Amino acid sequence: MATKRPPFWQREQYTPFLLLLPAILTLLFVVLLPLLFSLYTSFTGYRLIRPESLWQWIGFRNYQRIFADGDFWTAFGRTIIFLTIALNLEFLFGLGIALLINKITWGQRTLRTIMMFPMMFSPILVGYQFKFVFNDNIGILNNALQSLGLSDGAIPWLVDKYLANFSIIFAEVWMSTSVFAILLLAGLFAMPRDPLEAAKVDGCNPWQVFRHITLPFLMPFVFIAMTIRSLDVARAYDIVDVMTGGGPAGRTELLWTLIARTGYDNARMGQANAMAYVSILLSIAFTYYFFTKLLAARKYMGGAE
């Protein structure tokens, strides 16, 4: 009796695809389609208030416009500066905290938990908290400075060009230093003791031990934290939006506050999507950079005990 060829979904070579189908479909609908759709809209004059404009193909005009737009490049540059300052400060503070906590023998667990508190708050709430702290009329910072006689006027923390950016970076650093601290502390815990002792015997003073042995060992952990945080900071939106809304007069505008304003407030979704694609390139560049550094730093660590 001639056996009938089974239907194609029962054939062996298709089984893997059949089993992967839920994942493939999910990725397709949740990631790939929106991605393609937003890419498409960046080539249209799509405005949220005029749905029919979705079909208005304008080629590269959105990109031409943003590349010629000074505000976009200012936000772009400010984002890079913001990211550089915030990441370096978080690294330095995180390293300091991790080194100090590593020295403590009593109450270390409690301190570790306390250290993570800032991470437990929503960025929106952190934004509101610091908006209150830095408010020039009712903020506790100005209040404290004036009560202590350190300042006699109201310092415009959230209005001045430099102070406003400082205030936002301060909030960002306050919230996320513990990411560095925790990862670096994990690194310090994993660190073998012998090379440290060997370095001491080899003639190193404590600073040299740190510089030549501890720090190189920690670098992979630093780069992991940097990768995570660079993605985080490059898409910074919530704290900025709550504290200053990108203002006053665009003085604290970062990429994503600009994109959100263009897309939702001005309803120019096509142009916003074009900006978003450019800014994603920035994130990819940072991730790639830190990953390269991470791999280079890790290369030496394998296998040696």
Add this chain to the structure above:
Amino acid sequence: MAEIKLNNVIKRYGKTEVVHGINLDIAHNEFVVLVGPSGCGKSTTLRMIAGLEDISDGTVSIGPGVVNDLPPRKRNISMVFQNYALYPHMSVRENLGFGLKIAKQDEATITARVDEAADILGLDELLERTPAELSGGQRQRVAMGRAIVRHPEAFLFDEPLSNLDAKLRVQMRTEIKKLHQKVKTTVVYVTHDQVEAMTLADRIVVMKDGHIEQVGTPMKVFNHPVNTFVASFIGSPPMNLLPATITGADVVFADGKSLPVPTRLADRVRDGQEVIFGLRPDDLTPVGHGIAESGDSARLTLDVTLSELLGTETILYTSIAGQEAQGKMFGAREVAPGETLEFDVAMDRAHLFDAATGKSVRVD
């Protein structure tokens, strides 16, 4: 080159005292091995000499001065660690030269000294590799190289061979010995392996529970152990230790077997004294199968329960008054379990320890 003096050195962790007043003088260029079971305080003592542990009490001096309050970097010593402790992110060359670089030596000196050390230890081919690319034995050699490039006052070795396999361990042991003959320097070497202690040491320091049990040359410690601990710890297979009673001029075991009191110990024991009779397996040999030796000798007839053929020699398991005892047979011959053999007992090499204190009845 320096002598190292430990004067009543004590180490406490909180209220627990782990090293109880060590006194030790180590001469110029002497190779001293601290040996003992794990937890006896030998590593702690070494780490106090290195400055990696605080000294709770007493003084350590290296060369002319007391170094208690000096950090390790000011003691001018080198240390080789059990886990090699190489710097994983540096090449072999950088590992070797690191101490010199820290000491701000110029580039030419560093290169010359590193090449010299690499030459002594056969590391020339490996200089550009990283530790991850080396085998255990090579890593150990790099660790030793790192110690010798600095031309220190003293070398400290902390169980350097424990992580190597048996064959490599023997090979590296020889290399350390050769190294010490080439690079004459004071060495303090910690191990739990009595074979390493015997083969390497100019003087052995046997430690137990934070005390020094005996200090002496390998021959002295082997031939004249001061107590049952040293007797059982040094030598392999270990010395047979058999409880007995002195009755008149005889050593009598619980099962009635007896041996005469060794002549050299006759005036050190009293009638009725409870003793422990110590005899190395090498000195309990079937008649005709021993190492030909004249002297004070006695005979015992014993049942052999088990035999282990090792090639040139055979270990014979027997028992005296219910205590297991081992003998050795030189010259191969089949021995059936249960066979009864006549044994020569080399009485001039036998030991008597007081049963109550465990101390040898003759310490000199």
